[in-house]
Amino acid sequence: MVRVKQRYLLFTILYPSGPLSTQTQSTSSKTPTESMKFHSPSPQNLTRTTLASIIRSSISTNFGDWGIGQCGSFAVKYFSPATSTGILRITRENYRTLWAALTYIRELCGQPAVIKVVRISGTIVKAELEAVKLAEEAIRRVKREVRVAKSGGAGGGDRKGVAGVFSGGKSGQPATVVDDDEQDQMVVDIVDSENEDDDDE
Amino acid sequence: MFYDLNIPWTSKDDPELARTVAFLGELGYNVIALNQTIAGKIPSKIAGIANLIPENPFPDHPSIRFLRRVTIVLDDPSQNYGLASLSNNFDIVAVRPTDEKLLLQACTSLECDLISLDLSIRHPYHFKYKILGQAISRGIRFEITYSASVNESNARRNLLSNAAALIRATKGKGIVISSEARKAMLCRAPFDVINLATLWGLNQDKGKEAIANGPRAVMIQAKMKRQSFRGVIDVVEGGGVPKSAAKEVAKTTISQKAPMKRKTEAGDNDSTVVGTAKDSLQTAESAKLGGETTLGENSETRPMKKQRKKAAKRALSGDAGVE
Amino acid sequence: MEIDTQPPVAEVPTVEKAKKKHNEQRFTVRKPEWQYLHLRMNFDPPHPPAYTSPSYPPDLLTWKTHLSTALNQFLGIAGTAIPVDFLHLEGPEVWIRLPREDSTRFIAAIGGWGSEVEGRNVGFRVLGSTEFLMGIVGGDGSDVFV
Numbered sequence: 001m002v003r004v005k006q007r008y009l010l011f012t013i014l015y016p017s018g019p020l021s022t023q024t025q026s027t028s029s030k031t032p033t034e035s036m037k038f039h040s041p042s043p044q045n046l047t048r049t050t051l052a053s054i055i056r057s058s059i060s061t062n063f064g065d066w067g068i069g070q071c072g073s074f075a076v077k078y079f080s081p082a083t084s085t086g087i088l089r090i091t092r093e094n095y096r097t098l099w100a101a102l103t104y105i106r107e108l109c110g111q112p113a114v115i116k117v118v119r120i121s122g123t124i125v126k127a128e129l130e131a132v133k134l135a136e137e138a139i140r141r142v143k144r145e146v147r148v149a150k151s152g153g154a155g156g157g158d159r160k161g162v163a164g165v166f167s168g169g170k171s172g173q174p175a176t177v178v179d180d181d182e183q184d185q186m187v188v189d190i191v192d193s194e195n196e197d198d199d200d201e
Numbered sequence: 202m203f204y205d206l207n208i209p210w211t212s213k214d215d216p217e218l219a220r221t222v223a224f225l226g227e228l229g230y231n232v233i234a235l236n237q238t239i240a241g242k243i244p245s246k247i248a249g250i251a252n253l254i255p256e257n258p259f260p261d262h263p264s265i266r267f268l269r270r271v272t273i274v275l276d277d278p279s280q281n282y283g284l285a286s287l288s289n290n291f292d293i294v295a296v297r298p299t300d301e302k303l304l305l306q307a308c309t310s311l312e313c314d315l316i317s318l319d320l321s322i323r324h325p326y327h328f329k330y331k332i333l334g335q336a337i338s339r340g341i342r343f344e345i346t347y348s349a350s351v352n353e354s355n356a357r358r359n360l361l362s363n364a365a366a367l368i369r370a371t372k373g374k375g376i377v378i379s380s381e382a383r384k385a386m387l388c389r390a391p392f393d394v395i396n397l398a399t400l401w402g403l404n405q406d407k408g409k410e411a412i413a414n415g416p417r418a419v420m421i422q423a424k425m426k427r428q429s430f431r432g433v434i435d436v437v438e439g440g441g442v443p444k445s446a447a448k449e450v451a452k453t454t455i456s457q458k459a460p461m462k463r464k465t466e467a468g469d470n471d472s473t474v475v476g477t478a479k480d481s482l483q484t485a486e487s488a489k490l491g492g493e494t495t496l497g498e499n500s501e502t503r504p505m506k507k508q509r510k511k512a513a514k515r516a517l518s519g520d521a522g523v524e
Numbered sequence: 525m526e527i528d529t530q531p532p533v534a535e536v537p538t539v540e541k542a543k544k545k546h547n548e549q550r551f552t553v554r555k556p557e558w559q560y561l562h563l564r565m566n567f568d569p570p571h572p573p574a575y576t577s578p579s580y581p582p583d584l585l586t587w588k589t590h591l592s593t594a595l596n597q598f599l600g601i602a603g604t605a606i607p608v609d610f611l612h613l614e615g616p617e618v619w620i621r622l623p624r625e626d627s628t629r630f631i632a633a634i635g636g637w638g639s640e641v642e643g644r645n646v647g648f649r650v651l652g653s654t655e656f657l658m659g660i661v662g663g664d665g666s667d668v669f670v
Contacts (some may be wrong), residue, residue, distance in 0.1 A: 016224050016385035038227050064600030066629070092321070100400050103393045104351060112386040116228065117393060354601055361605035369557075369623065400602075402625075 005092040008127040010119040011102065012134070013084040014038045017112050035144055042081040043109040051086065052076045054108060059101040071098045077124060083135055087127050091156070095120065203391040203417030206234040206270065206315070207346055207379035210254050217384060219259065223384040226265050232420070234268040234293055236381075243273060243284060258345065268292040268420060272317055275303045285312050293423045295344065301326040308336035308393075314423040315342055315377065320363035321356035328370035337375040342419055343367060345411075346381035347397060351389065364401040373403050377419060378411045383508040553655075559608065559627035560662040563634070565590070565616045568645040579642060581615045585637035594637035595630070603633055617651070619660060627653065 015038055055074070059067045071094035079086035090098045119130045140175045207224055225233055235254050237441040244250050254269045273284065288294050295315035298304040307316050309332075316336060318324075321462055333343065345367065350360035368376060378398060381497050382388045389397070398408035429435035565582055579586070587610070595603035606626045612619040622630055634648040652660040 014224075014227065016220065016388070038224060060600065062600045063602050064596065064598045064633075066599050067602075073205075094397055096396055099393070099396045103389055103397055104357070106351065106386065114228075114386060114389065115393075116390040118394070162536075357641045358601050362601060362607045364604070365623070366607065 004029050006122070007090055007092050007095040008115050009088040009090065009095065009099065009102075010134075011088065011115050012039070013042060013086075013108065014114045014116055015040050016085075016114055019095060028148050036138070039084065039138065042084045043111060044081070046109050047080055048076045048079045048086075051079055051108075054105065055098070055101060056086075058105050059098065060180055062101055062104055063097055064161045066168045067097055067101070071101075074098055078131075082192045083138075085131055085134065087124065087131065089124070092122075094167070109121050202231045202417065203229055203413055204234075204420070205230050205379050205388075206268070206377060206416045206419065207236045207317070207344065207381045208233055209377040209381065209383055210235040210237050210252070212252065213258050214329045218272045221382060221385040221388065222259055222262060222265065225380075225388055226262055228388060230265070232268060232390065232416070234270040234274055234379075234420075234433075236270045237291075238272045238297075240274040240276075241288065245498070270295060271316075272297055273313075275299060275307065277324060278303065278434045279307060285437045288423070288427050293419060303476055308332050308339075308341070313341060314419050314426070315344050315420050316507065317344040317346070318363075318367070320345055320360045320367070323359055328367050330370050330372065333367075333371050333375075335417065337371060340418075342375040342415060343371060344377045344379055345401075346379055347389070347394060347494040348387035351387050361401065368370075368402045373407045374410045375415070376407070377415045378408075379416070440494065534641070543617055549631075554571070556607055556624055556655040558621050559624040560652075560654050560657050560660050561620050561627070561650060563618050563620065563621070564649045564651055565618075566647045567616070568647075571644075584610060584613060587613070587618055587620050589609035590637075590639070590648075591634060592633045593639070598636060603629065611657075624655060635636070636649075 001100065010123075052074075056068070056072060059071060063070070069089055074088050074090040077087045077089050088098065088102075099117055102117060105115055107113055112147045118134065119127060121130070208218070208225070222233060235258065237250070237254055239250065255407060259265070259266060269291045271287055271291040272295040275296050275298045284294065284296075293315060294313050294379075295317045296307050296311055296313045297317045297319060299319075304316070304318070307313065336343070345360075345364050347360065371379070376398075380388050385454045395405065395408040396410055398411055399405060401409060415427055425435060453460040534553055539617050541645065565587070566579075571580055589606075590610075592604050595606060599606075606622055606629070608630075609621040610618060631650055631653065635650065638645060638647045640646065
């Protein structure tokens with residue numbers, strides 16, 4: 001039997017108009033660091049299912065019934081609103097159609113958004129590794145900028161903003177400084193939830 | 202290196218423009234051309250252009266290189282007067298023909314670097330290789346702008362059919378893709394754009410070329426046309442030649458081959474003549490046409506030898522006519 | 525063009541010589557640019573013969589609307605982006621031209637479409653599809669230019 005070949009699309013959602021309004025309130029209206037300007041947590045109501053239905057409607061308007069028939073069988077394997085990162089699965093022949101549908105999405109939950117496909121891979125493991133790398137890279141960037149800001153005397157306001165970015169949009173949780181342990185926890189979280197997805201395949 | 206050759210210039214203090222630039226940097230673009238559109242008559246003096254783009258508009262983005270581009274909306278065949286003078290003040294000169302006749306003129310004779318067609322509207326004519334091919338052989342490229350198609354579904358429909366027709370007519374050669382985004386949210390990441398291009402009929406390699414090497418060639422060609430000798434030889438600073446050798450090279454070669462205006466710069470000991478082989482290959486075609494006319498305008502700056510040569514040539518051809 | 529500078533020869537060329545001079549040229553059109561289609565709009569129940577009304581036979585606008593509805597349903601915006609040129613309209617039939625690469629999708633889209641107008645089911649039928657115009661005009665082609 002011939003194996004069905006799949007493609008895994010790792011994507012991040014960028015918010016070109018900056019952090020969400022609710023977020024800015026919770027982080028005491030401080031702007032996040034420069035590099036994280038467009039990376040903010042996704043709205044609370046953006047879940048895997050709502051994301052899937054938004055993508056499906058984009059396929060429908062752009063590629064019609066044929067598009068839905070060809071690549072309506074995609075699956076959102078993983079989505080983290082905290083880092084606005086996710087993984088989609090689609091049959092290999094149709095990944096470009098799905099990708100184009102993602103590119104044509106203009107807004108998510110009323111917020112202008114740009115979906116950027118970061119990596120295409122044939123196995124979900126590679127996509128996961130890339131996601132972890134991406135998150136680590138982001139944390140490193142923020143840490144560096146915070147250090148620069150601190151030494152420049154601009155101070156802790158930025159730190160607080162950064163914490164807001166990574167606190168995952170849980171509005172009840174106080175914004176705290178992300179320390180090293182928490183970072184590891186986050187990375188592990190990503191891997192864990194992906195493994196779960198793998199199991200039900 | 203990824204290029205976006207079309208970001209409409211508004212003003213230095215426009216927050217949306219600043220955000221768009223920052224967002225493009227985040228998406229992974231390295232070179233951005235700020236575009237100024239001129240409709241109607243081309244001002245004879247640079248001072249006649251309102252709201253000119255400053256030299257370095259966004260110093261807080263050190264990783265991005267900014268180019269200045271001008272787009273002239275052509276709606277009258279007699280409008281090309283003064284087109285060449287613009288190239289002194291802009292890095293890229295583009296034209297936007299509004300009908301088939303002007304497109305033909307732009308492809309065959311106009312001194313420009315880029316032809317930018319408005320692909321978000323329906324055109325009452327078909328693109329033909331016979332016309333477009335002339336521009337391609339002169340080294341002029343065609344621009345497809347995608348941001349209107351992200352914004353609105355009617356524009357998306359027209360862009361899809363126009364871009365496909367343009368790519369069919371040019372056989373996928375000489376295409377440059379840029380955004381023309383007035384808002385940050387209308388920009389897309391380079392690889393997302395390449396994927397869109399595969400939908401229009403370019404393959405992955407040609408799609409990548411349309412956003413990386415293609416725009417680079419446009420940029421370099423424009424530069425070569427403007428400041429090099431016949432678009433082939435340019436004097437660049439540096440190089441690995443030892444100082445003493447450089448002195449000799451500067452003495453012998455430059456004094457013979459480079460035009461006068463270059464010669465003054467070449468007096469510097471560190472400078473040396475480098476024939477950029479790759480660039481000259483790219484520009485060789487256009488140099489035949491472009492070099493002749495651009496240099497023809499400032500004939501005073503040309504070395505005497507050239508003028509004498511030309512006179513001799515004329516005499517020769519005159520003789521041939523008698524024969 | 526060759527111009528013969530030799531003075532004319534009086535003798536008549538033999539059959540072999542004439543054969544040698546004959547040069548066969550072959551030319552294959554591998555990728556024609558267009559695909560030509562001949563379509564008919566079907567009505568069910570059918571109109572009586574010689575029936576005319578403001579809505580029958582369908583005019584150009586009706587054709588365009590129906591085709592774009594069919595394309596939009598099946599192929600979305602990508603489908604309506606297919607540039608269709610109308611060459612000729614006659615009764616409930618139409619001759620159109622579209623880029624060859626799009627023809628498969630186009631035929632699939634309109635073939636599966638149906639709607640109801642004024643109590644009649646409307647659908648399309650592809651009567652002919654060819655890469656060369658002569659293939660669908662039939663006869664000597666004169667009926668296209670009526």
